[in-house]
Amino acid sequence: MLNFEFKNPTKIIFGKGEISKISREIPKTEKILVLYGGGSIKTNGVYDQVKAALEGYNWEEFGGIPANPEYEVLLEALKIIKEKNITYMLAVGGGSVIDGVKFLSAAANYEGEPWDILKNGIRTEEGKGLPFASVLTLPATGSEMNSGAVISRREIGQKLGMGGPGLFPQFSILDPEVIRSIPKKQIANGITDAYTHVLEQYMTVKTSATLQDRFAESILQTLQEIAPKMMEEEFDYDSAANFMWSCTMALNGLIQKGVISDWAIHGIGHELTAQFGIDHARTLAIIAPSHYRYNFEAKKEKLAQYAERVWNVTEGTTEEKALKGIEKMEAFFQSLGIKTKLSEYTEDYQGTAEKIQEAFIARNWLAIGEKGIVKPEDAKKIVEMAY
Amino acid sequence: MLNFEFKNPTKIIFGKGEISKISREIPKTEKILVLYGGGSIKTNGVYDQVKAALEGYNWEEFGGIPANPEYEVLLEALKIIKEKNITYMLAVGGGSVIDGVKFLSAAANYEGEPWDILKNGIRTEEGKGLPFASVLTLPATGSEMNSGAVISRREIGQKLGMGGPGLFPQFSILDPEVIRSIPKKQIANGITDAYTHVLEQYMTVKTSATLQDRFAESILQTLQEIAPKMMEEEFDYDSAANFMWSCTMALNGLIQKGVISDWAIHGIGHELTAQFGIDHARTLAIIAPSHYRYNFEAKKEKLAQYAERVWNVTEGTTEEKALKGIEKMEAFFQSLGIKTKLSEYTEDYQGTAEKIQEAFIARNWLAIGEKGIVKPEDAKKIVEMAY
Incomplete structure (x- = not known):
């Protein structure tokens, strides 16, 4: 730790x-x-x-x-x-x-x-x-x-x-x-935003910070549990309460203590909002799966832990579990009505990857993410995978 | 919630x-x-x-x-x-x-x-x-x-x-x-104390506070994971760090928010310390299993949840899982070298139950624990079960 x-x-x-x-x-x-x-x-x-x-x-x-x-x-x-x-x-x-x-x-x-x-x-x-x-x-x-x-x-x-x-x-x-009157589209965004906040602080390397890992997994599991009820027409107070408290706990500093963070998904996602006006949360759902597939070697052990503990995936090798974890994550975003490919938001996506690479260079973001593994050319490739 | x-x-x-x-x-x-x-x-x-x-x-x-x-x-x-x-x-x-x-x-x-x-x-x-x-x-x-x-x-x-x-x-x-120089007996007490702090805030009724439940389970699981390493001769920094942070998180207010608490184990345990000078943590390990067996009907659903999530007990009815949970808990305390029966600490235990009933009446503790389910005569019976 x-x-x-x-x-x-x-x-x-x-x-x-x-x-x-x-x-x-x-x-x-x-x-x-x-x-x-x-x-x-x-x-x-x-x-x-x-x-x-x-x-x-x-x-x-x-x-x-x-x-x-x-x-x-x-x-x-x-x-x-x-x-x-x-x-x-x-x-x-x-x-x-x-x-x-x-x-x-x-x-x-x-x-x-x-x-x-x-x-x-x-x-x-x-x-x-x-x-x-x-x-x-x-x-x-x-x-x-x-x-x-x-x-x-x-x-x-x-x-x-x-x-x-x-x-x-x-x-x-x-x-x-207050959640009663929030449109479902914004609820879906809120769940996705909080979920990705946790991922950015959790989906890095295997860590010795056992308690922080389990707290992060607790928030992910809670968001998964309440999500279907939150998307239903009828308002469920307890689901709303767990949703609200999970969003707060996802980014009040607690789960990031003693571990390294990533935040590359946010870095790339912000550029998609800037270019296309796509809702912030939706850009995260577009980038996260590709980011994890692209940086699979660095993250596969943690991805496998995520699949095991959060999705109860018990079969397969570390690699198989890790891939399954990414699929489950994608399916979760999609279950909220959130599309996970850039081409589902715009027909005009060609060239985006290059623009993001240039934007990273212009910002002097030469090595972001955990241990600086995402360089401008990596950001380009991640976005291409997300087309 | x-x-x-x-x-x-x-x-x-x-x-x-x-x-x-x-x-x-x-x-x-x-x-x-x-x-x-x-x-x-x-x-x-x-x-x-x-x-x-x-x-x-x-x-x-x-x-x-x-x-x-x-x-x-x-x-x-x-x-x-x-x-x-x-x-x-x-x-x-x-x-x-x-x-x-x-x-x-x-x-x-x-x-x-x-x-x-x-x-x-x-x-x-x-x-x-x-x-x-x-x-x-x-x-x-x-x-x-x-x-x-x-x-x-x-x-x-x-x-x-x-x-x-x-x-x-x-x-x-x-x-x-600082944990390097702490005698193993005190380490065992510390783990038991923190573990029971969590139980007192968790092992009540089924709750809609999903996130708090999962945080409580996270602390229990972490303490279980680090316990064997903490009891070994060689010092392991990361286990010690998780032990230390778990003890803090067990009683800093977070997991008790939005749920009801119990604290009857502490109420009864304090009397055992007063009468026999038994270490505080050890009195908790004596009382907890009997308390949960005695108040089984009120707590069986939560006990089953505990068995499932914290000990991975997947088979059996709610009652069977709940009983298995209590056995696992007892075995955990014993794995730390902590005895879980009063007669293992003193030969002079006869009459203790009656004395505790009287002490409860003298203190005007007429209905403690979750929803006041532990009355002085219940405290007596719990202690008898713990002989």
Whole structure:
């Protein structure tokens, strides 16, 4: 097991009817800015619950934070924060809104040009960000219990990560009831996103970190178990609760401690979103199987462990089990209505592999993934396999 | 899944050679009291590492905190804290030392009679305890990453629990290398203690909290996997690391969220320690199998799940699997050299069951365990079954 450090101070308030606890957690003296996305919270009842909880507070609101939170939009919110002397932010939304609020938390107390935080990778230390909390409306990214964010700036075609120990939400409210009104397509994306988050931290080499491996496998198995119920028309509270908690645990730092990570699937997937506008989660389902087939030698032992423990594959050699594992994974994504080949999303896929190779070189991503095994020419070949 | 709240702000610093990081974590301006137990840290090298890390700090020390930390001894430490204007405590030890320091953290800022904290169950709120951290030397209790403590006062024959959100260690250093010098008997106790901590939070009713169940099973499986290597003469770092991290995860709050707990084994076990001085962990191994046999109807479905998932028992009815699960559990404790019958520890066991029934009544423990299914007469029968 590798040495590690772990600290996650976010308070999770989980369950039915818990949105009202906002008023217990935020002091009445704070000047609050409530931030949200496209406005679905106004039709699904979440906005009304937040409003009721904020009765007696001094608060403002800022809506319209888009998916892949956009720098220019966030700058407008930053202006309001400064003009209105906001002291506390409440993100009501999914990963995009919460990520956007993390950027604002860092930017509010930053003296220089806000873009520098992203460009120069300036980390926000404990106690240095503007305090914020979240009400999660879309389980997927885990942003509600971690300190990282990804911000886009279309103007210059960039999408950059940021973070730091000062950017954990003070608290996050996870009420599985919010999942009732989420379209099935987004549920499928959320399950795929969380599942791949686990894979990126797990599907590397055989490790001596037995407990972390088993925790990762537990999340994968839970997502597999709840997936069919989540795709049915009827809402099942317990399945929704396990879905929500699995998404959080998939990326709150716990399972990556003491092991090496991969993240090449995300690296390549981001380029497919940039080129074709394919949903983030779907790009992961396109790339993951090809990535594992292409890097089979490096990963076959872990793939076989995955097949054995997560899918109960008991027969065959290590190689046979490993291949079976990849097939099971593909079939799982497909069972959610997620297509796993690029050509199923666009007819215009020829040349994509070369473009991604060039993009990797342009970004100076010369060796990503576990132990740097994915070089630009490997990314090209992986994408070709995913056509 | 039941509604729950979860917050655990302790920073874990895990791995070989990490004790030196004390100096990175504690500001040089603090006046530190280092507290420890019987002095084994002076022979195993831990004291020297702590001393080296505290070079340049203003610090005092207080040794001699006994197992089952004793109130009278802790009052002596409290006097030093007040006389020397201590601003930060560093617990160097196992659960007893860390528990003792938690009491001191609460007592240092408490105006009244310190015993009231225990007698009246006064909780220490966030920011209200004297800050403290720990260097763990004996994995078992999980005290290094939770906010609870148990304190004994022999004078009046009491052993009481305490806690509160202000009593989490600020950081805990977990260096598996400290396990090298721990006697095998204590290793066996530590494995049994952590294993039973998981059982108390897991072996209740069938639950819809799928992820929590799987996390609990992950800890049980990991402890089973590392146990044989931990009992061998030769030290195996990775097994020790998994042992240490499993003990922490067994009682840091995570697996108990959203489910009901039991804790009847601990309730009965404490009485066996009080009457016969049997090691805490060994009392748990005596009581657990009888508790599960006695409350078989209430627990058989979960016992069968345990047998299936943790021990790979695939054949038989629910009842047969459940019984097999109890046998496997007993055999596991025995594989550690832990005897599972009271008569194997003392010839003087007759009448114990009645005494425990009386003790339960005297404590007003009229219905403990999951859903209150263990009444004083049930405790009596469970102990009789454990003779």
